[in-house]
Amino acid sequence: MANIRKTITSSIIGGAAAIAAIAALTLPGPATRADAAVVVIPAPEINVPRTGGTQVAVLAGGCFWGMEAVFQHVDGVQSVVSGYAGGSAADANYRDVSAERTGHAEAIRIVYDPTEVSYGHLLRIFFAVAHDPTQVNRQGPDVGPSYRSAIFPQNAQQRQVAQRYIAQLNGTGRFPRTxxxxIESGRFYEAEEEHQNFMNRNPRHPYILAHDVEKVRDFRRAFPNDWRATPAS
Structure with a gap:
């Protein structure tokens, strides 16, 4: 099932009938979705200071469509861009990254107002609802290193917060596995235009319906005080 999303995406060119046929044959409906669930976890013990001006977070947690959709609805987030992190500029494109030969991870770049939402709170949402951080080189039906769970700190403070938070969460026993x-280093490269704002532009896409709609609902239920109805661009 590693190439389900790629198959469906390429089928968009063939029209809605092709998409519906693939969905009916290969994708579970929302009722059977088991690749993500809310995990109740504590806030991080340390955090990045809430300074003036915007800050940036880069997070990887499987398919960037769903990650983007969740964080677009976080109050205090100004923009979310899908892209590729951890590899080089030369092959930072969907075809090569999907072939698992570039070293990139599908990731999102979040620009946020730290006076409204902290870096630590973004990590809390990341671990609690945006993806399953215990899966190795996969998320749900998507398999391969490009779907790994990774954090790309933008400075030393973010790195320290991320490292300490992972250790803290492992000590809580809230997750079934380690x-x-x-924690990685590397530049972020913006993905192709067709992957930006994907869920909002393609709300009936079968992959979105099967794997991402419930993630957004889970976020709204688990973090009602952080919910913004109008998604960030």
Missing amino acids: IATR
Whole structure:
């Protein structure tokens, strides 16, 4: 099932009938979705200071469509961009990254107002609802290193907060397995235009219906005080 999303995406060119046929044959409906669930976890013990001006977070947690959709609804987030992190500029494109030969991770770049939402709170949402941080090189039906769970700190403070939070969460016993999230370095490269704002532009896409709609609902239920109805661009 590693290439389900790629198959469906390429089928968009063939029209809605092709998409519906693939969905009916290969994708579970929302009622059977088991690749993500809310995990109740504590806030991080340390955090990045809430300074003036915007800050940036880069997070990888499987398919960037769902990650983007969740964080677009976080109050205090100004923009979310899908892209590729951890590899080089030369092959930072969907075809090569999907072939698992570039070293990139599908990731999102979040620009946020730290006076409204902290870096630590973004990590709390990341671990609690945006993806399953215990899965190694996969998320749900998507398999391969490009779907790994990873954090790309933008400075030393973010790195320290991320490292301490992973250790803290592993000590809580809230997850069934050890957290697999990696702390990595590397630049972020923006993905192709068709992958930006994907859920809002393609709300009936079968992959979105099967794997991402419930993630957004879970976020709204678990973090009602952080919910913004109008998604960030």
